[in-house]
Amino acid sequence: MIRSLFIPSLFVASSAATNLHRNMMLKLTALIAPLFLSASVLSQGDRVLEAGDDDCKNLDVDFIILEGDATILAIEDDIRADLAKVGVNVNLRALPKDDFNAAMVSGDFNLAFSETWGPPYDPHSYATSWSSPDEAYYAALKGLPAPNTQAVLDQKIADTLLVEDETARGESWSEILNILHDQATEIPFSGKSIPAVINTRLSGYQKGHQQFDYPIHTLRVISGSKDIKLSPGAQTGLFTGVGRLDPHSYRPNEFFSNNWVYEGLVEYGPDGTILPSLATSWSVEDVTGGKQKYTFNLRQGVKFHDDADWDCSVAKLNLDHVFAAPLTTADWHGWYGLPAKLESWSCPSTYVLEMTSSDSYYPLLQELSYIRPLRMLSPNMFVGGASSDPLTQNSCPTGWESATLGDVTVTCAGVTGIAGTGRWKWVSTVMDSTDEYAETVDFTRFTDHWDAYGGSDGVDNVQLVHYATQADVKAALDSGALDAVIGDGVLDPSDVKGYKAQTADFTVSMTEPLQNRIVVFNTAKSPTNILKNRKIMIHAVDKAAIIQKELAGLDEPVDSLFSKSAPYCHVDLTPKWDYDFEKATLLNCVDEDGKNAVPAGALIAIAVCGAAxxxxxxxxxxxxxxxxxxxxxxxxxxxxxxxxxxxxxxxx
Incomplete structure (x- = not known):
């Protein structure tokens, strides 16, 4: 911003110059100086605009967040203060979960605090969800202009998922990410890491590879009881229960507990590797019509928690129920690609499973690793047992009632019990007197697990304990009533930072940033329907300062939608969406015709000075x-x- 114009000092470049030279230079200076002075006066009389001036735009925006999260509320408050500095007035709406989702889906917002899904979903499943009217980004991206409209972007994503060549696939994702970046579809805020604070009587904890992956089987007991008490991070932050604990549905089931109890054919490993689980190996071959056949060799000798045997017939039973035709639509399991891509599955032998996909869908194995909805349930837990009918006795929750597609109707019968092949076996749940939340949930180690981890010093039993507030969790941890806290939102970030210094009593580990916290813009609602307005807000937010203040520096500022560690997302996107207050101010002081609102007098002053x-x-x-x-x-x-x-x- 131009505050005033300076008068340059003129000097003779060489000591050999004569006094006459100097005298002439001084005369020239005397002639030119008034030009600078008059320009300076002119610019002072018709000065360049500052943020908050009446000549700059005042933008009014609706900002929605989930109610009840003190940390997110504090972050929003700081963002609101930053935006106010450049003339953006924020109307905060802290909403219950259902109302928040409804506002996101309907597009009733300008800004919404959210986060990407992290591994193993980013970028492909998260991006695929944008084409579904039930997902927030569907409404948020409606305002994308030609040539890369929402429909064009959806098609580019769908085409990318069929690209077999790694290099070409990376180039395609780079194009998609650049489109989103150029349109400034969100404020990339911070990279989110998952903390674990563990009493030093325990050791050996190995960090998980996704947000709700808590591998407590890696813990070793140094001293005291082999029964531990844990407060885990839940989808709602503080733990309130584990839901129905069935493997084929969603909320209120918790990812971490379903991951303990149930397993799939494959497992998501470090750096996106796909590891064997209930399948020991697999192969892929192209077949007629552009299709692909996957052949899985199943692990033998595996038992379910209820002592049922694992084989291909059980795998097929689970597939029959989850992928019954009406349930593969977007309203049910069709939020990700696999349900629509699988054409058939069969058992050529007891321990061999074959699947055929309609095309060369590259994320197929990755999606088979998802914690839900395709983990394997004991055949005894289906209504009707091993001969359960997928149409009339489907394992979908009874609350879903039924689903119809064409002439086919599925009736949801639920499941009769909880039994998987995972490392932890569910024991009991104790609800509070109002039946609103679980006071405790108990699990015991499944000693017959096919990959029993460890020796005699492993944890035998785990009790999950509900606490009403983060302060209550901290008090229990400090008193020794609680052995560990694993997950985001359970402790205040400043307390996590404090425990890092208490090395005699606690160990603290943080995952690498797994997903990005973002502020989503609604590109179809004024004033965030204007690209320039979105850029103003991006550059106005001092992310680093807010992270230090509200997240104790545990997160890292980011400048892109997805984590750079996500597959195909290590892309150099320019310009950087970083904090730049002067740029935000300049962008907001603009005439209607798009010209910078620098007053005419100042422009004349600049021209005169430049000529001189x-x-x-x-x-x-x-x-x-x-x-x-x-x-x-x-x-x-x-x-x-x-x-x-x-x-x-x-x-x-």
């Missing part, structure tokens, strides 16, 4: 050239020529 400086620079350059040539720069009307022996004179 250019003239002066040309003249000084000429003098320096003459001086280097050894020739006189100025000659008076009558001057003795030092090279003339007779002391003759000549005219100028």
């Amino acid at each position: 400086v250019a003239a002066l620079a040309t003249f000084v350059g000429y003098m320096r050239y003459k001086e280097i040539q050894g020739k006189p720069i100025f000659t008076p009307l009558m001057q003795t020529d030092p090279d003339t022996k007779n002391g003759g004179v000549h005219d100028l």
Whole structure:
């Protein structure tokens, strides 16, 4: 921003210059200086606009967040303060979960605090969900302009998921990410890491590879009881229960507990690797019509918690129920790609499963690793047992009632019990007197697990304990009533930072940033339907300062939608969506025709000064050239020529 214009000091470039030269320079300075002075006065009289001036835009936006999260509320408050500095007025709406989701889906917002899904869902499943009217980004991206409209973007994503060549696939994702970046579809805020604070009587904890992956089987007991008490991070932050604990549905089931109890064919490992689980190996081959056949060799000798045997017939039973045709639509399990891609599955032998996909859908194995909805349930837990009918006795929750597609109807019968093949076996749930939340949930180690981890020093039993507040969790941890806290939102970030210093009593581990916290813009609702307005808000938010203040520096500022560690997302996106208050201010002080709102007087001042400086620079350059040539720069009307022996004179 221009505050005033300066008067440059003029000097003679060489000590060889004569006093006459200097005198002439001073005269030139005297001639040019008034131009600078008048320009300065002019600019002061018609000054450049500042944030908050009446000539800058005042934007009014609705910002929605989930109610009850003190940390997110504090972050929003800081963002609101930053936006106010550039003339953006924020109306906060802290909403219950159902109302928040409804507002996101309907597009009833300008800004919404959210986060990406993290591994193993980013980028492909998260991006695929944008085409579903039930997902927030569907409404948020409606305002994307041509040529890369929402429909065009959806098609680019769908096409990318069929690209078999790794290099070409990476280039395609790069194009998609650049489209989103160019349209400034969100404020990328911070990279989210998952903390674990563990009493030093326990050791050996290995960090998980996704947000709700808590591998407590890796814990070793150094001293005291082999029964531990844990407060886990839940989808709602503080733990309130584990839901129905069935493997084929969603909320209120918790990811971490379903991951303990149930397993799938494959497992999501470090750096996105796909590891064997209930399948020991697999192969892929192209078949007629552009299709692909996956052949899985199933693990033998595996038992369910109820002592049922695992084999291909059980795998097929689970697939029959989850992928019954009406349930593969977007309203049910069709939020990700696999249900629509699988055409058939069969058992050529007891421990061999074959699947055929309709095309070369590259994320198929990755999606088989998802914690829900395709983990394997004991055949005894289906209504009707091993001969359960997927249409009339489907394992979908009874609350879903039924689903219809064409002439086919599925009736949801639920499941009769909880039994998987996972490392932890559910024991009991104790609800509070109002039946609103679980006071405790108990699990015991499944000693017959096919990959029993460890020796005699492992944990035998785990009790999950509900606490009403983060302060209650901290008090229990400090008193020794609680052995561990694993997950986000259970402790205040400043307390997590404090425990890092208490190395005698606690160990603290943080995952690498797994997903990004973001503020989603609604590109279809004024004033965030205007690209420039979105850029103003992006550059106005001092992310680093807010992270230090509200998250104790545990997160890292980010400048892109997805974590750089997500597959195909390590892309150099420019310009950087970082904090730049001057840029935000400049963008917001703009005329309706798109020209910078620098007053006319200031523009004249700048032009006059520029011309004066250019003239002066040309003249000084000429003098320096003459001086280097050894020739006189100025000659008076009558001057003795030092090279003339007779002391003759000549005219100028």
